[in-house]
Every structure is written in C-alpha cells, then in structure tokens.
Amino acid sequence: MLLNKKRYDIQAKLTAYDMMLQQLSNDMQNLQKGESVFSNLKDLDIMLVEVPAMYILSIRKLVSIEECNLGYDMFFNQLYKRIAEDDLTMIGPPMTIYHSEEYLFEGYDIEFAIPIKEYAIGTKDFNPGLCIKTRLKGDYSEITSVYTKQHEWLEQEKYCVAKPPFDIYITNPRETKRPVDSITDVYLPVKKI
Numbered sequence: 001m002l003l004n005k006k007r008y009d010i011q012a013k014l015t016a017y018d019m020m021l022q023q024l025s026n027d028m029q030n031l032q033k034g035e036s037v038f039s040n041l042k043d044l045d046i047m048l049v050e051v052p053a054m055y056i057l058s059i060r061k062l063v064s065i066e067e068c069n070l071g072y073d074m075f076f077n078q079l080y081k082r083i084a085e086d087d088l089t090m091i092g093p094p095m096t097i098y099h100s101e102e103y104l105f106e107g108y109d110i111e112f113a114i115p116i117k118e119y120a121i122g123t124k125d126f127n128p129g130l131c132i133k134t135r136l137k138g139d140y141s142e143i144t145s146v147y148t149k150q151h152e153w154l155e156q157e158k159y160c161v162a163k164p165p166f167d168i169y170i171t172n173p174r175e176t177k178r179p180v181d182s183i184t185d186v187y188l189p190v191k192k193i
Contacts, residue, residue, distance in 0.1 A: 045134065055116050056095075061109075093172075097166040160191060
C-alpha cells in the first residue's frame with residue numbers, strides 16, 4: 001500500500017515535470033526564432049463579462065496533477081451518471097473551479113462541476129459575477145500564458161481577484177482528436193480596486 005502511494009506520488013511529479021519541460025521547449029523554440037517567450041500572448045483577448053448565477057452539481061477534491069488530467073474520466077463521468085439517474089438538465093458545458101492559489105505536489109483543490117437547470121440535493125449556487133474571460137484555442141499546456149496575460153490586465157486596469165478562477169471546457173478534451181482543436185474559456189472573477 002505504501003509503495004503504491006509512493007509510486008503514484010512519483011508519477012504525479014513526473015507528469016508535472018513533463019509539462020514544465022514541454023513549456024520550456026516551447027519557450028526555447030520561440031527564443032530561437034527571435035520571438036519573445038510570451039509571443040503566444042498577442043492573440044489572447046480579454047473581455048470583461050458578467051457571469052450569471054447558476055446551480056452546479058459538483059465534486060470537490062484535492063487531486064494530483066495526474067488525477068486532474070483524468071478529470072473527465074474520473075469525476076465528470078460520476079456527475080454525468082448522477083444527472084442521468086436523477087433526470088437533471090445540463091445547461092452548459094463542464095467546468096473546473098480552482099480553489100488552490102498555486103500548484104503543490106500534494107495536489108490541487110479542484111471542483112469538477114456541471115451547470116444544471118434544477119435545484120436538487122447535492123447542488124449548490126455558483127455566482128461568479130463580474131469576470132474577465134479569455135478563450136484559449138489549442139493545447140491546454142498553454143494555460144500559463146492565459147494566466148500571465150490576465151494578471152497583466154488586472155494590474156493595468158486596476159482590478160483584483162474576487163473569487164476562485166474557473167475554466168469552462170467548450171470542447172471535450174477526450175473527444176477532441178488533436179489538442180490544437182481544444183477550446184477552453186478561462187474565467188477570473190474580479191472587482192475594481
């Protein structure tokens with residue numbers, strides 16, 4: 001049992017390091033082309049939007065990076081099953097809400113959620129309010145570029161973070177054939193300073 005946990009912890013760390021290496025390789029390619037490591041930021045638009053209150057059915061867990069990558073299989077499938085069993089109505093694509101301020105090897109505090117029409121046992125109110133929204137088209141490994149751009153925007157426009165950030169998966173990562181075809185909307189609830 002202890003050896004399995006150790007093996008699992010090492011695998012999670014390897015996955016995290018692999019993602020960092022991929023980002024480093026991308027940055028080095030940009031530098032070799034004479035471009036900034038943030039050259040991929042130029043195509044990212046930030047919009048100020050009001051996100052209405054909704055009910056969500058969710059599972060909140062402290063997960064490793066590996067479990068996070070399996071979110072669709074492990075957690076969203078449980079939510080889809082509950083929606084089908086209780087005859088609930090989905091009103092939007094799946095989302096993840098990030099309650100951790102930063103990644104630790106122990107894991108992320110993440111809530112896997114699906115917006116639903118009905119209030120039912122186990123649902124809760126989700127009211128993000130005023131947010132900045134950025135659409136990421138392409139591989140999710142580029143998400144750090146979105147976060148960088150959003151935090152630059154906060155500084156320039158004199159806003160601060162109001163609530164935990166969340167992502168909405170416009171395309172299902174498990175059904176998208178190529179990572180470059182993925183679409184994720186990245187939201188950061190904000191308030192004026």
